[in-house]
Amino acid sequence: MPDEPQSEPPPCRRTAIIRGALGFAAVSTAAFSIWAFGSGLFSGFGGEGALYAAIAAAFIGFSGPALHRLVPGGGIGRFYRVFGPAFAAYAVVWSAAWFVMKSALGEWIGAAAGSLAFVGVLAVAQRRPVGFVQATAGFFALHTVGYFAGGQSMDLMVGLARKSAQPEIRKAWVTAAKLSWGVFYGLGFGAGLGLALSTLLPRTHSPFPVRSAAPSTDPLAR
Numbered sequence: 291m292p293d294e295p296q297s298e299p300p301p302c303r304r305t306a307i308i309r310g311a312l313g314f315a316a317v318s319t320a321a322f323s324i325w326a327f328g329s330g331l332f333s334g335f336g337g338e339g340a341l342y343a344a345i346a347a348a349f350i351g352f353s354g355p356a357l358h359r360l361v362p363g364g365g366i367g368r369f370y371r372v373f374g375p376a377f378a379a380y381a382v383v384w385s386a387a388w389f390v391m392k393s394a395l396g397e398w399i400g401a402a403a404g405s406l407a408f409v410g411v412l413a414v415a416q417r418r419p420v421g422f423v424q425a426t427a428g429f430f431a432l433h434t435v436g437y438f439a440g441g442q443s444m445d446l447m448v449g450l451a452r453k454s455a456q457p458e459i460r461k462a463w464v465t466a467a468k469l470s471w472g473v474f475y476g477l478g479f480g481a482g483l484g485l486a487l488s489t490l491l492p493r494t495h496s497p498f499p500v501r502s503a504a505p506s507t508d509p510l511a512r
Contacts, residue, residue, distance in 0.1 A: 306360055306484035313356040314480025315473050321348035322472025326465045339389075346381040350374050357480070360487045372415040373483075380408035401437060405430035409486050421489040428489065429482035436478015440471035 324345050332341040350373070358369035387400030409426040413419050444467040451463030 303485065303488040306488040307481045308484070310357060310360060310480035310482075310484025310487070311477045312480070314353065314483060315476035317349060317352040317356050318472040318476025318479065319469055320352050321345050322469055322475075324348055326468035326472075339385075342381070342385055346377070349381075350377055353377070357483070360484060372412060376408050376411035376415065379411045380404040383407045397437070398434075401434045402430060405433055405482075409490070412486055413490055416490045419490040421491065425486040425489040428485040432482035432485060433479045436475050436481070439478065440474030443470040443474055444468065 322345070325341065329341055332338070332344070336343075350370070353373055354366040354370050357373070358366040361369045361372050381404075384400035384404035387396045387403060390396065391399065406426060409422065409429050412425070413422050447463050447467035447470060451460040451467070454460050454463065
């Protein structure tokens with residue numbers, strides 16, 4: 291009988307984390323550029339909510355070409371089926387926490403609840419996976435470090451902008467500050483994504499032993 295086709299094996303955890311961090315950093319920088327260069331366009335067209343929706347759409351749209359190899363065996367289409375709903379759930383939960391509280395506490399609640407929503411949807415998409423608790427904890431830690439490191443980087447650069455007397459230099463520093471947040475956030479989120487996808491592996495066999503219908507010829511097996 292011919293051998294059954296073998297699906298592409300998932301990348302090892304270290305490779306998945308590195309690939310996720312670098313790939314999503316590029317995606318995040320591109321998505322944050324909407325905020326850095328075009329936030330003024332939304333002042334009369336939906337405001338902050340429309341800006342957040344556009345950024346979330348950019349994250350989902352750009353992630354497929356950059357990161358689809360993290361989900362083996364399905365190409366870009368399968369990546370979008372797994373990642374798209376998960377990121378949409380994360381974005382809705384995080385944005386709700388931020389819009390309700392608009393404080394550091396809201397950011398922490400959004401990070402925790404958003405991480406749970408994101409990994410939870412990934413878990414459902416991965417078909418009865420194992421490792422949910424480890425994936426959620428790892429994603430939350432890496433994502434949150436990246437997010438708050440990005441915030442610190444932005445605050446530092448905005449402080450430098452305020453020290454300049456030239457409007458063009460101040461504007462350049464503020465733009466760079468927003469993009470730097472995107473870089474750090476992308477590194478953390480992408481590393482967490484790689485960790486989660488390499489941890490949430492589907493069950494490939496039943497946990498219960500399969501009994502053969504044929505009688506055993508070994509007297510010791512009776």
